[in-house]
Structures are given as C-alpha cells and as structure tokens.
Amino acid sequence: MTQQSLAAAVRSLMPRAKADLAELVAFPSVADPRQFAVEECEKAARWVADAFAAEGLTGVRVFDTPDGTQSVYAELPGPAGAPTVLLYSHYDVQPPMDAASWLSPAFELTERDGRWYGRGAADCKGNILMHLTALRALREVDGGFPVNLKVIIEGSEEQGTGGLQQYAEAHPELLAADVIVIGDTGNFTAGLPTVTASLRGVTEVEIALSTLTGNLHSGAFGGAAPDALLALVRVLATLHDEHGDVAVDGLRADQVWQGVEYTEEQFRTDAKVLDGVALIGTGTVADRLWARPSVSVLGIDAPPVVGAASAVQAEAKAKVSLRIPPGMELKGAQDALVAHLEAAVPFGAQATVTRLSGGKPFSADTSGRAYEAMGGAMLEAFGSEMVISGEGGSIPLCNALRTLYPDAEIVLIGVEEPTTQIHAVNESVDPLELERMALTEALFLRRYAEPARQA
Numbered sequence: 001m002t003q004q005s006l007a008a009a010v011r012s013l014m015p016r017a018k019a020d021l022a023e024l025v026a027f028p029s030v031a032d033p034r035q036f037a038v039e040e041c042e043k044a045a046r047w048v049a050d051a052f053a054a055e056g057l058t059g060v061r062v063f064d065t066p067d068g069t070q071s072v073y074a075e076l077p078g079p080a081g082a083p084t085v086l087l088y089s090h091y092d093v094q095p096p097m098d099a100a101s102w103l104s105p106a107f108e109l110t111e112r113d114g115r116w117y118g119r120g121a122a123d124c125k126g127n128i129l130m131h132l133t134a135l136r137a138l139r140e141v142d143g144g145f146p147v148n149l150k151v152i153i154e155g156s157e158e159q160g161t162g163g164l165q166q167y168a169e170a171h172p173e174l175l176a177a178d179v180i181v182i183g184d185t186g187n188f189t190a191g192l193p194t195v196t197a198s199l200r201g202v203t204e205v206e207i208a209l210s211t212l213t214g215n216l217h218s219g220a221f222g223g224a225a226p227d228a229l230l231a232l233v234r235v236l237a238t239l240h241d242e243h244g245d246v247a248v249d250g251l252r253a254d255q256v257w258q259g260v261e262y263t264e265e266q267f268r269t270d271a272k273v274l275d276g277v278a279l280i281g282t283g284t285v286a287d288r289l290w291a292r293p294s295v296s297v298l299g300i301d302a303p304p305v306v307g308a309a310s311a312v313q314a315e316a317k318a319k320v321s322l323r324i325p326p327g328m329e330l331k332g333a334q335d336a337l338v339a340h341l342e343a344a345v346p347f348g349a350q351a352t353v354t355r356l357s358g359g360k361p362f363s364a365d366t367s368g369r370a371y372e373a374m375g376g377a378m379l380e381a382f383g384s385e386m387v388i389s390g391e392g393g394s395i396p397l398c399n400a401l402r403t404l405y406p407d408a409e410i411v412l413i414g415v416e417e418p419t420t421q422i423h424a425v426n427e428s429v430d431p432l433e434l435e436r437m438a439l440t441e442a443l444f445l446r447r448y449a450e451p452a453r454q455a
Contacts, residue, residue, distance in 0.1 A: 003380050003443065009137040010439045014431060016136075017129045017438070018116065021429075022109035023047065024091070024125045025118040031069050031092040031156045041155050044091045045070040048128060048153050055135050056144075057151065065163030069156040073174065076149045082449055084148040086177035086408075087441075088397075089127040089184060090157035093120035094423050101425040115428040123422035126415040126429040127183035128153060133438035138445065146449035150177055157184070157397070160357045165400040172404050179370040179409045179448065180401055181441065186416030188260055188389045189270075190430055193378030193440065195371065196412040197259070198290055198390035199398060200323040201361035203334040204298070207235065207341050210350040212314035225312045226347040229302050232316040238344040239295045239320070244280025246293045248322070249343075250336035253293060255325055257286035260387045270418035290390025293328065295337075296321045319356075323392060326363035334358060359396025362410075370409035370448060377443035381436050413437065 029044035030036040045062050049072045053060040057074035065071055069092070096106035096119050104110035109118040120126070131151065138145055152175055154164040168175050185196040211226040241247040262285040273279065281288040288294070301317040303309070320341070324333045338353045345351040366388060378386040391412070398410055415434045421427050 006137055006141050006442055007381075007439050009140045010133060010435055010442065013133050013136050013140075013438075014435055017133050017434060018109070018431065020051065020132065021116065021121065021125060021129050022118075024128065025109045025120050026107055027091075028096075028107050029092050029120070029155070030095045031159045031161075032095070035095055041092060042070060045072050045153075045155055048072045048091050049074070051132055052151055055132065055139060057149065063167070065154070065156070066166040067156050067159075067161035067163030069154070069159075069161070069163045071155055071164050071167065072151070072153040074151040076145060078145055078148040078449070082147045083178040084150060084176070085445060085448065086150040086152060086175055086180045087131045088152050088154075088180060088182050089131060090124045090154045091120075091128060092155045092158050093123070093125070094158050097425055103426055106425075112428075115430055117426060117428040119427055121427055122186070122416045122420035122429040123427065124157070124184050124414075126434055130183055130415050130434060130438045130441060133434070134441035134445070137438065137442045142446075145445065147445055150175065154397075157395070160359065160396065162396065165397050168400060168404060175401065176405055177408055179411060180405070181444075182395065182398065182410060182412040183414050184395055185391055185412045186414040186420070186437075187433065188262075188387060188417070189266070190417045190419065190433055191382065191384075193382040193384060193386045193436075194260075194389045194413075195364075195366070195374060195386060196391045197364040197366050197388045198326055199362040199394055199412075200290070200294075200325050200392050201328070201330050201333075201359050201396075202321060202323050202394040203330060203337070203358035204319060204321045204356040205334070205337060205341070206317065206319050206354045206356060207232070208315070208317040208352045208354070209235070209345065210315050211347060212312070215309070215311040215314050218310045218312050222312050226349060227312045228349060229313040229316040231346050231349045232300070232318055234346050235341060235344045236297055236318060236320070238340070240280070243282050245282055246295050248293070248295065248336050248340045250339070251293050251324075251328070251333060254283070255287065255291040255327070257284065257289075257291040257390060259286070259290075260389050262286045262289065286390065289392045291325050293325060293333065294323045294392070296323075323394065324361055326361040328361060330358055330360045359394045360399045362395065362398040362402070364410055364412065368409045369451070370411050373447035374411055374413070374440075374444050376447050377440045380443050381440040413440070
C-alpha cells in the first residue's frame with residue numbers, strides 16, 4: 001500500500017482522534033490524591049485499556065504499580081520473525097495550576113484558533129492518540145500490524161514516583177522489545193520532524209531555615225534579629241553567578257551542544273520572554289538547555305504579600321530543582337547541591353536540607369536501524385529531513401529501560417512542540433502535528449518491519 005493511502009487514512013481519522021482526545025482530557029487524571037480523586041486516574045486508565053482493546057490488541061490489562069497508581073498494558077503478536085516494538089506514553093497529567101488563567105476549562109477540550117486546548121492535550125494524552133491513530137490507520141489500510149506490538153501507558157510519570165519502573169524491574173519480561181518508542185516529547189519546532197536524543201536528569205532538594213523561636217515585630221526587633229526569609233534569599237542567590245550560569249561548587253557549566261541549534265530569537269518567542277528582559281547564562285541557548293546543568297527555585301514557603309504582618313520571619317523554606325546533562329553523575333550532583341546550600345547559610349541559621357526525588361540523564365544511540373527507519377518515515381510524513389534535538393526535561397524511565405534492555409533502541413518522539421505550553425496554563429496541541437506524527441509512527445512501523453518481511 002502507498003504512503004498516500006496511509007496519509008489519507010490518518011487524515012480521515014482526525015475527527016475521531018479529536019473526539020477521543022476530548023473524552024480523555026475530561027478525566028482530571030492528576031496522580032496526587034491530595035488534589036484530585038484517585039478514581040479519575042482509574043477511569044482514565046480504563047478508557048485507555050478499552051481504546052487499545054478496540055483496536056484488536058490482546059492481553060489488555062490494567063495493573064497496580066508499587067507507587068499506588070495504575071498502568072495499562074496491551075500486546076498483539078505480529079507476523080513470524082517480525083521485530084517487537086513497544087509504544088509508551090502516560091495518561092496522568094500536571095495539575096491545572098491557576099484555573100482562572102485558563103481561557104477555557106482545563107479539562108474540557110476546546111478548539112480555538114486551529115488548536116485544541118486542554119490539560120494533557122499534548123502532554124501526554126495527545127501522544128496516546130498519536131499511538132492510537134497510527135494503529136487505526138495501519139489496520140484500515142494494511143489490515144493489521146507488521147510487528148509484534150506491545151503498548152504500555154503509565155499513570156504516574158508526572159509525579160515521578162517510579163511505579164512503572166519498579167514494576168518493570170520486578171517483571172523484566174513485560175516490556176522487552178527490539179525498539180521502544182517513547183511518545184512523550186515532540187518536534188523542535190512545529191513542522192520540523194525531530195527525535196529527542198538527550199534528556200537532562202533531575203534532582204530536587206528542600207532547604208528549611210530557622211533563626212528564631214517565633215516571629216518578631218519588625219519595628220521592635222528588625223535590624224538585629226536574624227530574618228530566616230532574608231537568610232533563605234541570600235542562600236538562593238548564591239546558586240548562580242553574575243551571568244546567570246550555575247555556580248554550584250563541583251558542577252561544570254561550560255559544556256557544548258553539538259546538535260541542532262536554537263536561536264535566541266526563536267527561544268524568546270517560544271518562551272514568551274518579555275521585551276527588554278535578558279536571558280540568563282552564557283553560551284548558546286542549546287548549550288544552556290541541553291548540555292549544561294540548570295538550577296530553578298520551584299517554590300518558597302513565605303508569607304504572601306496580601307495580609308503580610310510587620311514581622312521578622314522565624315522560619316523559611318524553599319524547594320530547589322537541579323537538572324543535569326548526560327555525562328554528569330546524579331548522586332554526585334545532588335551531593336554538590338546539598339553541600340553548596342549548607343555552606344551558603346548565613347547568620348549561623350539552623351538549616352535542614354532534605355533530598356527529594358531524582359532521575360538520571362539520558363543519551364540515546366542514534367546510529368541503529370530504528371533511527372534509520374524513523375528518519376525515512378519522518379521524511380515521508382513531513383517532506384523534510386529528521387533533526388536530532390535535546391530536551392531539558394527528564395524521563396527517568398528511559399534509563400531504567402536501557403538498563404533492563406541494553407540491546408533495545410530507544411526513540412523519543414511526540415506531538416509536543418514549543419507552543420504547546422506543557423506544564424503551563426492553556427496547554428494545547430496543534431492537530432496538524434498530531435496528524436503528521438501519527439502518520440510518521442505508522443510509516444515507521446512499516447519501515448522497521450521491512451528487513452524481517454524481506455528475509
């Protein structure tokens with residue numbers, strides 16, 4: 001069958017993809033029972049299981065993982081001698097954040113200016129629909145799938161609690177495959193076919209400072225009483241140098257990115273940087289995003305401005321995130337961050353630094369047959385050559401899969417691109433990106449199976 005017939009099939013399936021995505025987005029599947037009912041995640045998992053079962057996959061099941069969440073597994077044997085391909089994504093989503101800042105309800109898929117808006121529309125429910133639409137098109141045009149197929153959709157990727165990773169380590173046969181397609185990234189820019197070959201690792205710590213037994217009147221005691229909030233601000237200010245580069249002792253911040261470049265002009269547009277505000281750090285934008293460590297202050301416990309009393313603060317707390325590039329060891333980086341924070345505490349304040357979650361950086365080998373097949377598929381689907389990009393975010397499962405299946409190729413693709421605003425308000429997906437990436441995946445499965453069919 002021709003590429004044109006497959007492309008036509010994918011295009012005809014887009015109204016169904018939109019309707020399905022609307023159903024899936026309607027579940028507020030945030031894997032945090034403190035914010036949303038666990039039942040919402042369970043309903044999303046059941047929806048995913050039913051959707052893949054409807055496409056003829058067998059062995060479909062929803063199973064519990066050690067972190068208390070659920071994952072969905074499905075499989076279908078292919079032709080004799082065919083390779084095995086595992087398709088991955090996740091149905092859990094980030095919380096909606098400030099609901100009032102959404103231009104349409106976060107959990108109601110809404111079309112606006114040619115895009116589909118809703119929490120999870122891109123990350124990562126849009127990628128689940130990428131998988132489903134690719135499989136539907138292959139069934140419609142070819143009558144089946146050319147590979148041994150496995151599908152795994154997890155429910156706690158955003159929380160980073162590692163449930164699927166722990167389950168896979170205890171059941172290593174479950175996800176074994178020749179190639180693993182991670183549907184959780186996207187194109188460097190809309191319309192430019194991209195594989196992500198580098199992920200930064202991440203570690204988080206919490207620093208709590210205490211200076212007094214209780215808050216004090218700032219008029220009566222301010223000027224001599226040690227202010228815990230001021231002490232915390234001074235600690236956090238030491239994490240970067242005057243240029244904005246990471247200044248944590250023991251962490252290199254001069255690495256260079258060798259792949260596709262990211263112009264400052266494009267980055268300012270993608271990141272929506274305000275006019276007149278400078279970027280931080282030195283080197284190219286790609287260096288800063290994909291090759292070097294970065295430190296972000298994720299939150300601070302302090303009195304809000306509205307209602308703040310005239311008081312010297314006795315306690316203050318912050319959550320700090322450190323992202324590290326491939327080649328940097330996770331524990332050593334975390335040790336360096338903890339040591340730096342402890343050494344920077346002023347006034348002799350009592351300090352407690354608590355280590356939180358973490359995940360190692362990842363770098364893919366792009367020289368194998370799967371990448372060759374993906375490059376050909378992307379050229380057919382987009383009409384332009386595949387590029388290789390990095391990603392500043394982290395997917396800890398990638399390293400677990402590499403350890404479990406060292407001979408498997410791991411390929412990261414998806415419907416996300418810079419304007420999707422994942423993890424932010426008004427998240428959206430470009431339906432054209434979804435269509436082209438679904439076609440890419442269908443073409444990839446065909447191409448990857450060709451040597452086995454020809455043998």
